[in-house]
Amino acid sequence: MDPKELLKLLDLDGRPPDRPVDSGAVVAVPAAAATADAGPTALVVDAWGLRRGRDLLAESDRLKRAGTDVFAAADFFTAAFDPDPRLTESCVDSRRHQFLTHLLGTPEYRALHVATRLDDTAAGIAATHFAEQFASLKPEDPTEAASWPGGTPGDEMATLLAVGRAMAEAGKEVAALHDAAAGLGMGPGTPGHHDPAAVAALFKRVRGDPALRRICDLAGRFRRVAQSKQRMKVTHGLDDVVGVEPGGDVGRLLPAELAKLVVPELELDTLRRIVERAALCREHHAVEPAGKGPVVVALDESGSMAGEKIHTAKALALALAWIARHQRRWCALIAYSGDSGERLLPLPPGRWDETKLLDWLAGFIWCGSDIDVPVREMPRMYAALKAPPGVTDLVFVTDARCRLPADIQKGFLEWKRSVQARLTSLVVDNPPGDLGAISDEVHAVRSLAPDAAAVGRVLSL
Secondary structure, eight states, rough: OOOHHHHHTTTTTSSSOHHHOOOOOOOOOOOOGGOOOOOOSSSOOHHHHHHHHHHHHHHHHHHTTTOHHHHHHHHHHHHHHSSOOOOOOOOOOOHHHHHHHHHHHHHHHHHHHHHHTOOOHHHHHHHHHHHHHHHSSSSSSHHHHHGGGOOOOHHHHHHHHHHHHHHHHHHHHHHHHHHHHHHHOOOTTSSTTHHHHHHHHHHHHHHHHHHHHHHHHHHHHHHHHHHHHHHHHHHOOOOOEEEEEEEEOGGBOOHHEEETTTTTHHHOOOOOOOOTTTTEEEEEEHHHHHTEEEEEEEEBBBBBTTTTTHHHHHHHHHHHHHHHHHHTEEEEEEEEESOOOOOEEESSSSSOOHHHHHHHOOOOOOOOOOOOOSSSSSSHHHHHHOSSSSSEEEEEEEOOOOOOHHHHHHHHHHHHHHTTTEEEEEEEOOOOOOOHHHOSEEEEEOOOOOOOHHHHHTTTT
């Protein structure tokens, strides 16, 4: 068969398809040929969406560099934020209409949309990536656009590739946002979750600091291990229902909430409240958490812990703080280095001070001595932090071979008995030394990897 005949049979002869006549289909046309009734947006956008587009454009230097106008910003934000974005019949910018048509039709978009809808900060991040990839389709030379078949900006494959890149990059950054928010106490169901300005400010600082970005990324891995370990624990005393509380545990939903799931008009709203942990659930009385007191994590910030060691240690501390909040326990983070001072941060079960938490994570003492965990100083720190009474879980993380005089060991053991504390020590790259004499559990590890058995033991407290 002649190659030309084969191309013709496969409709690959390079000619644009014939335009349908009175078919009602939406056909992308160049901006110059747009009809008089074409709107400025490719999606159905209300007045609030247009205002949010203006605000987003004013706040984002990346959107300005991409050459995005107000209507494009509103389109891209609406695509990410609205629960059910809908295309218009036509748009004065046929290129944007084509891009969003392809974008809304991809399974990757639907997966991403679950994480961005009704989330102001995540939607703004996704909109920025949509705008940047759309801008990459625009030709530098205006005469080049006129040479394209049908007057459209590039072929369909180029548009699909741009959509794919937008989905991949937006997915990574939105996942990083959620990891950072959850690790720093602003995840779903927490008091700061509905404060978009605070979440955005938090993520902006994390994104601009490589150390904080690394810590939050590692904290997400530790938290997933912690969730697994906590689910494996057996908790007794959950047969006593003492009231009703907001939550997202389907197994504890009230019958009235379950009934709403079978009513089409109420189903989506009920699912939203379950995801946001705002649905009405039975409140059970559990015997186990009643006797639990604070969680105190003390990290070695001597010079030898610099780099990946301290990043991993702080990520582990964040995961332990998450466990404490999950168990409604008071928590404190301590950074210590010999006799060079310390940095103390109490984290009550309510809303944390995110600014102080970020300052604590970003700081580093960078000194050291033979005792780089606060053994002698712990009673004083415990009192200064005003820790509530109760069985205390104390965790030390260090890379030092500690040498503890007998009187310091004796004083620490007496204090430990007085506050009902249980000490677990993780020693990296060194023998435990005298920590073994004062610890209830001591683990010498090569690294603080999330899948290490010793780390899993700590995360199961």
